[in-house]
Amino acid sequence: MQSRIFDSQVFNMACRQFDAAAEILDLPMDDRDRTKFPKRCIAVTMPVRMDDGRVEVFEAYRVQHHLSKGPTKGGTRFHPSVTVGEVAALAMWMSWKCALVGLPYGGAKGGVAVDPRQLSLAEKERVSRRYMQELVPFVGPNIDVMAPDMGTDPQTMAWMMDTYSNIVGCSTPAVVTGKPIDIGGSEGRLESTGRGVAYLIKRYLESHGLRPHQATVNIQGFGNVGSHAALGLLGYGCRITGISDISGAIFNPGGIDVHEALRHVEANGTLEGYMEGDRLTNDELLLQKCTVLVPAALERVITVKVARKLKCRFLAEAANGPTTVSADAVLDERGDIEVIPDVLCNSGGVICSYFEWVQDLQSLFWEHDEVLRKLFDILDKARHSVETQKERLGISRRNAALTLGIERVARAKALRGIFP
Numbered sequence: 001m002q003s004r005i006f007d008s009q010v011f012n013m014a015c016r017q018f019d020a021a022a023e024i025l026d027l028p029m030d031d032r033d034r035t036k037f038p039k040r041c042i043a044v045t046m047p048v049r050m051d052d053g054r055v056e057v058f059e060a061y062r063v064q065h066h067l068s069k070g071p072t073k074g075g076t077r078f079h080p081s082v083t084v085g086e087v088a089a090l091a092m093w094m095s096w097k098c099a100l101v102g103l104p105y106g107g108a109k110g111g112v113a114v115d116p117r118q119l120s121l122a123e124k125e126r127v128s129r130r131y132m133q134e135l136v137p138f139v140g141p142n143i144d145v146m147a148p149d150m151g152t153d154p155q156t157m158a159w160m161m162d163t164y165s166n167i168v169g170c171s172t173p174a175v176v177t178g179k180p181i182d183i184g185g186s187e188g189r190l191e192s193t194g195r196g197v198a199y200l201i202k203r204y205l206e207s208h209g210l211r212p213h214q215a216t217v218n219i220q221g222f223g224n225v226g227s228h229a230a231l232g233l234l235g236y237g238c239r240i241t242g243i244s245d246i247s248g249a250i251f252n253p254g255g256i257d258v259h260e261a262l263r264h265v266e267a268n269g270t271l272e273g274y275m276e277g278d279r280l281t282n283d284e285l286l287l288q289k290c291t292v293l294v295p296a297a298l299e300r301v302i303t304v305k306v307a308r309k310l311k312c313r314f315l316a317e318a319a320n321g322p323t324t325v326s327a328d329a330v331l332d333e334r335g336d337i338e339v340i341p342d343v344l345c346n347s348g349g350v351i352c353s354y355f356e357w358v359q360d361l362q363s364l365f366w367e368h369d370e371v372l373r374k375l376f377d378i379l380d381k382a383r384h385s386v387e388t389q390k391e392r393l394g395i396s397r398r399n400a401a402l403t404l405g406i407e408r409v410a411r412a413k414a415l416r417g418i419f420p
């Protein structure tokens with residue numbers, strides 16, 4: 001089957017990854033399209049009253065990739081480049097990620113084509129509430145559970161949860177995760193994606209005979225994931241030599257003062273004007289020598305051209321889909337860079353979201369230490385299964401992670417059969 005709905009570079013990339021994994025698995029032809037293509041796609045246009053009185057209409061989507069292992073789960077992105085194809089690719093990756101780490105979910109993703117930096121707080125609240133209002137018939141604690149992604153945060157989740165709860169008539173915290181702790185959020189969720197990225201990097205450094213304090217790290221994207229990865233790695237003793245955001249990059253081979261940089265971003269919104277080290281472009285930062293390079297912003301930033309020139313020992317994919325399929329082939333051919341693939345590397349966020357959902361459903365809440373201990377346990381198990389699969393089949397780490405996730409989804413579908 002050829003999709004006419006989702007056709008786009010990023011969706012085609014997710015499909016090519018799937019096709020390669022399906023070949024390795026020798027997945028029966030009858031199971032392939034059924035496992036690959038998203039089950040449902042909701043596209044809406046949302047009128048929103050702006051502060052100046054105008055009504056602006058935004059396009060928004062929610063794609064629910066598969067329904068065979070439980071409710072669907074995944075973040076909601078506010079970004080000007082959001083398209084239905086991008087959202088569908090992100091939903092596919094959520095499916096493989098959840099299956100890889102053993103969560104009882106199908107994948108989903110949502111997005112609004114809007115630049116959140118151009119919205120006032122009140123406008124952002126109206127966009128968030130309107131988005132949830134449009135999606136109420138299609139989501140719920142046992143149907144589809146949203147979470148934050150680029151451009152959204154705990155406050156956005158609070159507005160969405162409140163909107164859903166008001167419409168259905170009872171407080172329903174389990175309809176979204178990544179909420180503030182005061183209204184049913186989980187300890188540890190805010191930092192969980194970045195902490196998980198940092199933890200896996202530490203484990204991979206150690207398994208390659210390196211100690212964290214010997215490692216230098218450059219991070220593209222200094223939002224939720226990038227900044228918490230930086231703090232986690234700093235805590236392990238790594239030296240953060242480069243950080244960047246939409247305004248450009250800061251590079252300091254002596255080590256960046258991450259806390260000071262964070263204070264600057266909290267006060268000013270971006271790294272612009274932060275006076276430390278050298279200013280580089282985002283592209284230049286990717287090519288600086290370091291032990292670990294962490295893309296933590298957009299998809300498809302590691303292109304063939306970049307892959308050929310990378311000077312890192314590890315590529316830790318905190319972002320979803322940062323490496324194109326052709327760039328991946330270059331990295332395979334080079335063989336000198338250890339890739340920690342996105343579906344494993346950034347899985348800490350959805351693992352902690354699962355903990356939040358479980359706690360909300362039971363109204364029984366866990367301590368911070370317990371959350372992190374459980375998170376690291378799951379990451380260790382997933383890492384171990386990926387390494388075993390990689391060795392057993394003699395394939396790349398990405399294909400190892402994808403085949404594990406895809407096989408579990410395909411098996412669930414085969415077991416459930418076709419209704420009617």
Ligand SMILES: NC(=O)C1=CN([C@@H]2O[C@H](COP(=O)(O)OP(=O)(O)OC[C@H]3O[C@@H](n4cnc5c(N)ncnc54)[C@H](O)[C@@H]3O)[C@@H](O)[C@H]2O)C=CC1
Nearest residue numbers: 149150151193221222223224225245246297319320346349
């Ligand atoms: N928030 C979460 O729990 C999870 C997020 N992710 C992925 O991590 C990545 C980052 O997400 P968040 O940190 O949540 O988003 P965020 O909105 O908190 O931060 C995004 C960062 O990327 C920067 N950025 C945006 N456009 C850029 C560009 N063109 N060049 C360089 N930097 C740019 C922004 O300035 C900001 O620093 C995304 O790929 C997301 O899908 C993955 C798993 C979970």
Ligand SMILES: O=C(O)CCC(=O)C(=O)O
Nearest residue numbers: 074075147149349350353
């Ligand atoms: O926490 C979640 O439910 C989803 C996080 C997410 O969007 C992702 O892993 O890409």
